[in-house]
Amino acid sequence: MKLKEFAKQLGLSPTTVSRALSGYPEVSEKTRKRVAEEAVRLGYRPNVNAVRLVTGRAGAIGVVMGRNGEFQFSEYMSGMAERLDSEDIDILVTPIAEQGGKDESQLHSRLATSGRVDAVIIHSPMPKDERIALLHRLGMPFLVHGRSETDVPHAWLDIDNEGAIRRATSHLIDLGHRRIAMINGRAGLTFSLHRDQGYRKALEQRGIQFDPRLVAHGHFTDELGFRFARSFLEQSPRPTAFVAGSMMTALGVYRAVRSFGLVVGRDISVIAHDDVFPYLTADNMVPSLSTTRSSLRAAGVRSADLVLQLLSGRPATEIHELWPVELILRESTGPVPHSDAIPDKAG
Amino acid sequence: MKLKEFAKQLGLSPTTVSRALSGYPEVSEKTRKRVAEEAVRLGYRPNVNAVRLVTGRAGAIGVVMGRNGEFQFSEYMSGMAERLDSEDIDILVTPIAEQGGKDESQLHSRLATSGRVDAVIIHSPMPKDERIALLHRLGMPFLVHGRSETDVPHAWLDIDNEGAIRRATSHLIDLGHRRIAMINGRAGLTFSLHRDQGYRKALEQRGIQFDPRLVAHGHFTDELGFRFARSFLEQSPRPTAFVAGSMMTALGVYRAVRSFGLVVGRDISVIAHDDVFPYLTADNMVPSLSTTRSSLRAAGVRSADLVLQLLSGRPATEIHELWPVELILRESTGPVPHSDAIPDKAG
DNA sequence: GCAGAAAGCCAAATCGTTTTAAATTTTCGA
DNA sequence: TCGAAAATTTAAAACGATTTGGCTTTCTGC
Structure with a gap:
């Protein structure tokens, strides 16, 4: 019709x-x-493509999906979907072309100029992220999920990674831990840097020397969690606590700790960052896992919301949201064992 | 330009x-x-919306995402994206409106009539799935990822769930297990039914009585894996082996077994279905997990491929693919412990 | 050298809306 | 009751491509 x-x-x-x-x-x-x-x-409904042609609007928000289907992705998307449900706007998932920075820029520029989307969401930015400058130059509205140091004005939504990890690390220090290992996200990404900063600040505040041998970077996989944790535990003196970047990483850490005949929560403390997944819950782990918690789904909902605001004219420079992160203490964190305790300068 | x-x-x-x-x-x-x-x-590129209007094609494939962001989702999508990379076709992720069957149908019908997509992929179908009849009626090309018993002709791609679980169960029986518990997917979905059938056939072939108290259905979460496994292990006599529906389920089962002071691979055998995730690998679990394995990413790649064929005129009735599933034996499966052995009728 | 076929190119119609500018009708105060 | 202003409605021009049908050339075989 x-x-x-x-x-x-x-x-x-x-x-x-x-x-x-x-x-x-x-x-x-x-x-x-x-x-x-x-x-x-x-049953009359306007032809979408005709509307789009004449209005010049695409009726879709673009999301670029990384090559290595991160498990977090669907949770975030799910949140976006929830918010966009009532609007007449779709989510366009774009395949990432090849690996490497060059092609990723090309991909974004194609996406931006193709007229397929009205706005784009950028994930896992780096401090100097060329995608941001690119989209700005092309005049494509966009929201950065995460943060960047570029001086190009842009809208962003991020969680307080630095504060989260600082508090987590501080808490471990309060429990008497002095050798605290950190298994972080991929090197170079802003959120990894922020977490590194949080970790270092916590140590600094308590006069604990930073030891680069206790920090590792990589994808959030159980495999890396396991491998890094094992290599840390082989050091002497070994760390008594771990800060893990994700739930998957934590799974690997738990296994590594066990493989040394040690017990999580007694011999070794663990705190991980939890994006709140329905299928893998910190509470159910054994022992239950202490976490820095922030709902990724909620971030997805809010991201969609902010993009809609952006599209209805709210200036990008006004849109900056930094979400606090909860610290939830459970059984995986405890006082440092006596045998491992290192006397304080004062003690 | x-x-x-x-x-x-x-x-x-x-x-x-x-x-x-x-x-x-x-x-x-x-x-x-x-x-x-x-x-x-x-730098001339045709205006997408103009092309779409005049050709009547949408240049996108629709995927409906379930409310509870399944962790598998991104892996499948990632595969689709890989295949569609070279084509000029997008993936349109549609928010699912509300829970309940009625609205889901409405959603699909809106998607199909909105002109936003050229084809749709249906996931987790049920034997009598109204979405299939609906899309057929609306003349929207679609691919079913999974299977259905509807007599409406349609294209589908599925893995041999029945065969996989039959072989897994048979193998456990070969190892001497007689009380084998099964933690399956959500009740009513075709793949859950197929897995149930595989399980029952394996028992039947060896003359083992089916015990409904050893079967459970639900979402693929670590929580359900843990809860179901615990409740099974409280039975007397308790099962000596588990067939778990997913990797997350297996995590829960491992924990439940440990919580009883038992050892996976020695006291209790476990086989799970593995969709092959980069972030959670069966090989790295402790003990390493025996699995029925089939790459979900590969299924995504192939799905995209089949949809493209469908769009270029290949009849849906020709497109039926049933993929075999590997059985990978690792350390989580072993002979039934002597104390638990139940003498065969013959023995 | 020529007819007919094939190759290469073009003008104009078309897709189904939104929107501009203009026309029509209604309202209302004097 | 009249005329201006306000409220509705409309015809026609976009939007930017594809595609139909026709129009020129260039080959080909005799």
């Missing part, structure tokens, strides 16, 4: 019908109501 | 340019080459 045909059935012109449905004020309330009702009854 | 303008610069008509770029035969090779080169040089 086309607009023309539908309008004829109503005895109105296409113009009036279009206006009635789009909520323009120049149409009488009586007519609008009739049009709306008939549209439902006759 | 518009087509008209671009054509003028080349001294050609829009018609010829359009044809040259779309690979129609009515244009000389020399001209085609020149047009292609100039398009790159001048």
Whole structure:
């Protein structure tokens, strides 16, 4: 059913019908109501592609998915979907072309110029992220999920990674731990840097020497969690506590600790960052895992919301949100064992 | 840069340019080459929405994402993305509206009639799935990832869930296990039914009585894995082996077994289904986990491929693919302990 | 050298909306 | 009752491509 045909059935012109449905004020309330009702009854729905052509809007938000299907991805998307449910806006997932920075820029520029999306969400930015400058230059609205140090003005939503890890590390120090290992995310990404900073600040505040041999970077996989944790535990003196970057990493750490005949929560303390997944919960781990917690799904919901605001004209420079992160203490953290305790300078 | 303008610069008509770029035969090779080169040089790219309007194609494949962001989702998507990389086709992720079957149908029908997508992929179908009849009725091409018993002809891609679980269960029986518990996926979904059938057939073949108290259904979460496994282990006599529906389920089972002071691979055998995730690998679990393995990413790649075939005219009735599933034996499966052994009828 | 076929190119119609500018009708104060 | 202002409605022009059908050239075989 086309607009023309539908309008004829109503005895109105296409113009009036279009206006009635789009909520323009120049149409009488009586007519609008009739049009709306008939549209439902006759099942008229405007052709999306025609609308898009004439309005120049794409009706979609673009998300670029990394090559290595991160497990977090679907949770965030799920949140976005929840928010966009009521709007007439789709989520366009774009395949990432090749590995390496060059192609990623090219991909974003193609996405931005293709007219397929009205806005783009950038994930896991780096401090100097060329994607940000690129999208800005192309005039494509975008939201950064995470943070960047670029001086290009842009909208962003991030969690307080630094504060989270600082508090987590501080808490471990309070428990008497002095050798605290850190298994962080991929090197070079802003959130990894922030977490590193949080870790170092906590140590600094308590006068503990930073030891680069206790820090590792990499993808959030159980495998890396295991390998890094094992290599740390082989050191002498070994660390008595771990800060793990993700739930998957924590799984690997738990296994590594066990493989040394040690017990998590007694011999070795562990805190991990938890994005709150329905399928893997910190509470159910044995022992239950202390976490820095922030709902990724909630971030997805809010991201979608902010992008909508951006599209309706709110200036990008106004949109900066930094979410606090909870620290949830459970059984995986405990006082440093006596045998491992290192006397304080004062002690 | 518009087509008209671009054509003028080349001294050609829009018609010829359009044809040259779309690979129609009515244009000389020399001209085609020149047009292609100039398009790159001048950065001309056809307006997507105009193309879509006139061709009636949407240039996107729709995927409906469940409310509870399954962790598998991104891996499958990632595979699709890999395949669609070279094509000019997007993946459109549609928020699922509300819970409950009614709204899901409505959602699919809106998606199908909205003109936003050229084809749809349906996940986790049920034997009588109304979505299939609906899309068929609406004339929207679709691929079912999984299987259904509906008599509506349709394209599908599935893995041999029944065979996989049958072999897994048979193997456990070969090892002497007689009380084998099964933690399956959500009740009512076809793949859960197939797995149930595989499980029952294996028992039947060896004359082992099916015990409904050893089977559970639910989402693939560590929590359910743990809870179900614990409740099974409280039975007397307790099961000596588990078949787990997913890696997350297996994590829960491992923990439950340990919480009883038992050892996986010695006291209790475990086999789980593994979709092959980069972030959680069966090989790295302790003990390493025996699995029925099938790459979900590969399924995503192939799904995209099949949808493309569907769109280029291959009849849906021709597209039926059933993938075999590997059985990988690792340390989590072993002979039934002597104390638990139940003498065979013959023994 | 010529007719007919094939190759290469083009003008104009089309896809289904929104929106501009103009026309019509209604309202209302004097 | 009239005329201006306000409220509705409309015809027609975009939006930017593809595609139909026709129009020129260039080959081909005799």
